[in-house]
Amino acid sequence: MDFRNKTVFITGGSRGIGKAIALRLAREGANIAIAAKTAEAHPKLEGTIHTAAQEIEAAGGRALALQTDIRFEDQIAASVQKAAETFGGIDILINNASAINLLPTEQMEPKRFDLMHSINVRGTFLMSRACIPYLKKAENPHILNLSPPLDLDPRWFGMHLAYTMSKYGMSMVALGLSEELRPAGIAANALWPRTTIATAAVQNLLGGDYLMQRSRNPDIVADAAFAILSRPSKECTGNFFIDEDVLRAEGVTDFGQYAVTPGGELQNDLFVQ
Numbered sequence: 001m002d003f004r005n006k007t008v009f010i011t012g013g014s015r016g017i018g019k020a021i022a023l024r025l026a027r028e029g030a031n032i033a034i035a036a037k038t039a040e041a042h043p044k045l046e047g048t049i050h051t052a053a054q055e056i057e058a059a060g061g062r063a064l065a066l067q068t069d070i071r072f073e074d075q076i077a078a079s080v081q082k083a084a085e086t087f088g089g090i091d092i093l094i095n096n097a098s099a100i101n102l103l104p105t106e107q108m109e110p111k112r113f114d115l116m117h118s119i120n121v122r123g124t125f126l127m128s129r130a131c132i133p134y135l136k137k138a139e140n141p142h143i144l145n146l147s148p149p150l151d152l153d154p155r156w157f158g159m160h161l162a163y164t165m166s167k168y169g170m171s172m173v174a175l176g177l178s179e180e181l182r183p184a185g186i187a188a189n190a191l192w193p194r195t196t197i198a199t200a201a202v203q204n205l206l207g208g209d210y211l212m213q214r215s216r217n218p219d220i221v222a223d224a225a226f227a228i229l230s231r232p233s234k235e236c237t238g239n240f241f242i243d244e245d246v247l248r249a250e251g252v253t254d255f256g257q258y259a260v261t262p263g264g265e266l267q268n269d270l271f272v273q
Contacts, residue, residue, distance in 0.1 A: 007091050011095055070127055071123060084134050093143045095124040102159070121170060143177060147192060148171060171190045189228060190241065191225055195214075196269050198217050217259075221243050223247060
């Protein structure tokens with residue numbers, strides 16, 4: 001697939017994995033619509049939609065910064081319409097925006113449960129719904145959700161039930177859309193990292209410096225996403241991809257390039273055996 005003049009809509013793309021994917025596709029000449037909440041600098045979080053847009057344009061793409069909270073369907077509709085009007089359509093949707101909280105059930109406040117499900121499940125569903133009319137007109141349309149393989153091993157539910165339900169909800173959206181949209185030639189897949197990825201969520205919420213040093217950088221997920229999105233949409237749909245497996249299939253053998261600590265021990269991500 002030639003990404004020049006193709007339009008990619010990415011949710012939660014102001015930092016981390018979303019921004020890494022945006023920059024990878026920008027280097028191929030894609031138009032990138034960044035839809036995220038952070039429009040002003042945050043004391044604990046690096047990057048905004050505007051700094052991400054600057055990096056995207058420096059990398060060779062065209063950028064559109066869209067302050068969007070995907071919990072609200074009116075904001076989704078306005079941002080999708082603006083992206084389509086600006087770039088002439090939408091070819092790819094990447095549902096990257098996500099909320100995480102690993103508290104057990106007794107400690108999970110209703111507002112935190114609602115936040116995860118409003119963003120992870122409802123937001124992913126409504127973003128996909130809003131983009132489908134434009135994807136139907138695209139040459140090689142893809143939907144890619146950053147969510148894990150569906151695995152009914154009870155331990156993933158017992159460890160963090162609310163979060164697992166929300167992330168599996170994203171994966172179920174990918175699976176359902178792959179079948180629903182098959183006649184339209186629109187691919188829908190899920191992608192998940194084999195190891196933890198060095199992001200703000202890992203630093204601030206999961207394991208601090210210790211886990212960051214046992215992680216890979218976001219470029220591995222970005223390279224895997226590029227490989228998936230390059231494939232023919234009619235032939236590549238309904239898959240639960242793991243980043244490392246995707247890249248091995250592409251002939252990559254040196255994974256040390258992605259390690260935060262070269263030669264160090266890596267930590268498997270959640271939902272990965």
